[in-house]
Amino acid sequence: MGPGDLSEALCGLQLPFDPRVICGMESLDDAGVYRLRDDLALIQTIDYFTPIVDDPYAFGQIAVANALSDVYTMAGRPLTALNIVCFPLKLLDISYLREILKGGLDKMAEAEVILLGGHTVEDAELKYGLAVTGIVHPDQLLMNSGARAGDKLILTKPLGTGIINTAHKAAMASDKAVRIVTESMSSLNRKASEIMCRYTAHACTDITGFGFIGHAANLARNSKVGFIIHAEQIPLFPEVTDYAKMGLCPGGLFRNKEFYSGILRFEKHIDTTIVDIFFDPQTSGGLLIALPEKQAEPLLDHLHREGIPDAALIGEIVEEHPGIIQIV
Ligand code: CO
Ligand code: CO
Numbered sequence: 012m013g014p015g016d017l018s019e020a021l022c023g024l025q026l027p028f029d030p031r032v033i034c035g036m037e038s039l040d041d042a043g044v045y046r047l048r049d050d051l052a053l054i055q056t057i058d059y060f061t062p063i064v065d066d067p068y069a070f071g072q073i074a075v076a077n078a079l080s081d082v083y084t085m086a087g088r089p090l091t092a093l094n095i096v097c098f099p100l101k102l103l104d105i106s107y108l109r110e111i112l113k114g115g116l117d118k119m120a121e122a123e124v125i126l127l128g129g130h131t132v133e134d135a136e137l138k139y140g141l142a143v144t145g146i147v148h149p150d151q152l153l154m155n156s157g158a159r160a161g162d163k164l165i166l167t168k169p170l171g172t173g174i175i176n177t178a179h180k181a182a183m184a185s186d187k188a189v190r191i192v193t194e195s196m197s198s199l200n201r202k203a204s205e206i207m208c209r210y211t212a213h214a215c216t217d218i219t220g221f222g223f224i225g226h227a228a229n230l231a232r233n234s235k236v237g238f239i240i241h242a243e244q245i246p247l248f249p250e251v252t253d254y255a256k257m258g259l260c261p262g263g264l265f266r267n268k269e270f271y272s273g274i275l276r277f278e279k280h281i282d283t284t285i286v287d288i289f290f291d292p293q294t295s296g297g298l299l300i301a302l303p304e305k306q307a308e309p310l311l312d313h314l315h316r317e318g319i320p321d322a323a324l325i326g327e328i329v330e331e332h333p334g335i336i337q338i339v
Contacts, residue, residue, distance in 0.1 A: 015270055033149065034085075039229040040155050041081035041216055044147070052149045056081040059095045059140020063176050063294055064193055067107050071114025071139065072197040077219070077295035078141035079122055083204035084217045084298055085154070087147035092119060094129025097138040111139050122199055151208065158214040158234035160330040163307035167203045167314060167322045168195055168297025170223055170288055171251030173261040178254040188250045195248070195321075196295040203298050203322070206313050210306045218296030222267045223289045226299060227336050228274050234301070237332035239339060240289075242281050246321045247288060255284050255291075263292035277338035286338065297321075301328060 026036050033044040033052055042056035058078040062070045075092075082089040094115065098108055119126055124143070175192045178184035200217060207215065214234055218226050223245070231238050254260075267290040277286060302310060307324055314322035 033152065034154060038155070039233055041084045042087075042145075044085065044152060046149055050148055052147050052152060054082050054085055054087040054089075054145040054147055055143070057095070057140070057142040059097075059138050060294070061136055061138050063196075066193075067110035068114035069193050069197060071111040071116075072118045073193070073295055074111075074139045075115045075118035075122070075141060076197055076199050078143050079124065080200045080217045080219070080295060082143055082145035083200040084215045085147060086151050086204060086208050086212075086215065087145040089122060089124045089143050089145040091125050091127050091144045093127060093142040094131075095138070095140050095142060096129065096131040097134035097136065098131060099135055099137055100133050103137065115139070115141070118197070118199070122201055153212055153215045155214060155216055155230050155233040158230055158236050158301035158328055160236055160328055161304060162213055162301040162328040163304050163324055164238065164240070164326040164328065165300045165302070165307060165311060165314070165322060166218070166223075166246065166297055166325045167200070167300070167319055168218070169246035169248045169321050170218070170293065170296070171248040171255075171291055172196055172293045172296065173222075173264060173291040174251050174254050174259060174288065175248055176294075177261045178257075178259040181259055183254065183257070183259060185250060188248065192248055198295075200298050202317055203314060203319055206317055206319075207298065207300055207310065209313075210302055210310050212300050212302040214301040216299050218293045218299060220263065220292045221271070222264065222291050222293065223299075224271050224275060224336055225267050225290070228271050228334070230299065230301065231274075231336060232334040234328075235333045237329045237334070238326055238336045239329055240326040240336060242277075242285050242338050244323055244325045245289070246323045251288060252284060255288050260287065261292060264290045267292060274334055275336050275338065276332075281338055289338070
């Protein structure tokens with residue numbers, strides 16, 4: 012579904028109110044957060060989707076890395092998970108599902124997350140993912156609303172998973188591009204989150220289905236600030252620009268563009284192909300972190316040293332034009 016569909020569906024419905032809810036349905040945050048005690052809050056999130064790679068083991072890994080990410084964005088620690096499986100028994104052999112679950116379990120083991128159970132239904136189309144439960148100290152919780160004017164913005168993974176996967180489906184993508192993107196989608200945002208927690212970040216989100224612009228726009232809007240993004244500093248996967256120029260773009264890119272282009276400003280010299288890539292829906296994308304200027308370079312160096320080489324300083328936050336993303 013597109014970015015506007017859920018708010019349209021919820022329109023006019025009475026949502027429950029409880030003072031223990033820190034992030035609920037109406038917030039644009041990555042996960043729900045519920046205060047258990049003054050020093051402990053519960054984080055809950057769910058994510059599942061259809062295969063985006065051919066290899067079932069890799070798909071299981073990616074689905075889990077993607078589902079856990081929303082806990083990492085909020086500076087939380089995922090503890091337990093439930094599998095969600097929709098499986099076409101008449102079309103696929105059960106060994107295919109075993110490979111998916113194995114990939115998922117291995118990724119959960121890496122994340123030190125315990126699988127407690129799950130639910131499986133027969134469905135025409137295969138889908139896999141997780142419902143995740145995590146914890147965070149309410150004082151450490153990072154939300155979408157905390158970014159401040161003067162902050163710098165850091166992005167931890169390159170953009171272009173949707174475009175490369177579309178090129179791959181059309182048998183146009185190189186093996187190298189597919190391998191790099193699969194590795195990136197399978198890698199947890201755990202380390203980036205743990206390193207971020209050693210600094211005083213103001214806000215964080217992850218880049219997923221609404222694309223870089225969509226998630227940046229939510230952050231800017233909730234924090235009531237404007238973003239200035241330096242186009243040439245945004246990390247991109249190799250060959251993504253070539254495929255985008257060939258029109259190998261997923262439908263979600265155009266839906267995101269239609270929904271979010273009103274909050275975007277860019278100068279004439281900016282290549283429109285690059286702007287399109289900023290709308291590309293990402294699977295298991297990186298963290299977008301807002302933090303004080305003084306800490307930006309130290310955090311960036313730290314991420315690079317700890318094996319997150321693509322992390323980049325991509326822009327800054329201003330008081331002017333709240334909610335607007337300006338690309339320079
Ligand atoms: Co998210
Ligand atoms: Co999510």
